[in-house]
Amino acid sequence: MEPEEFSIDGQNYVWAINGKKSLMSRSYTTLLQNKKPDKIKVPSFWVVTRNNGNLLFILRKTEEDETAHEGYIRTAAEIYDMKFQWFEPLADNYRELLWVNQKEYIKPAYKWFTWEEIKEAACEKRPPASYASYMPGDWKRASGGADGFLLVMIDRLPYWADAVGQLPFAVGIYRFKRNLEKVIRIGMEYATGLPGPVDTSNEYDNFFILRGALFAKKMYSFKVEISGLLVPTEDVTEIITDISARELGNPITSGELANYGFWNK
Template identity: 45%
Template structure:
């Protein structure tokens, strides 16, 4: 699991001296967003690269909602879950994986990551109803 985003680790912007620079909102292309929600995007991309799965990325975010293993499971229709889903959808277009049998006993398989160019503006697109139906498995 990508532990660098856990509470107090290097990926935890709240633990940084600068963090969200004291602001609750940030602007991207002139639109306001909650700083914490934007922080879900790099977490989601990193988690997708670990699991290679949109579903597992969203599920992991719900399990580690406050950044700790003791976190209360967050199965709510929250802003953070939508941003995790946005990041995971972006990562699913940006990365794909090929698994081949190894000629050795360990590791038994080799995993190769392929990277594709994806317009970062896709992150500003809202979650579609089809995407929500496929991946938004939280309380609505």
């Protein structure tokens, strides 16, 4: 593999695999009369790789990371187990995304999508039960979805596949329940894809359910008419307003979290 060069906070680095993984700081010779040594910055970021050592992306460390974790190289699977995420700044375990490898050789590490494709999948109407684990609507496992990949790339930014998989669920349940709060609470109850302990964590799963529900609320409205005297029935007409797919890529704002973050209430 060719060495991979990148720049973080004005410092140039080279990532190389020569029998072992190594990160080198690009340095320069100084004049002989220069008696003051140059300062060398210790990397304050996570180097995230594939199992084979190929460089995927770089995340900024927090102060807590510096004391709680040794080293700075982790595989994507290890970062996932640490529950780090870089796409919802207000959710727990957020780490700033500093750099993404866009080279051709890294493509097999991801299942690739555009936000238009995610929107198309989210707007496919399904019965609520189909979103359960291993059912056709289980996007992170479905062949038309993440297909078992840990990571997906959407418009050149990486995401955990299970985060994006919450979007079709949230949109589908909103169209069935027609109520944003109910979507969030059902998502909290079925956090694993099956009934279980209610998820009251401030982690990215709940944030992506809220993303999907907010998108659906803008896109779908409903006209409800009651018919029948002895046995009243609802006649529901769904009204669709086309919304840009890129809205699915917008992180949750502090106002949205305050209004709809029912897991924090």
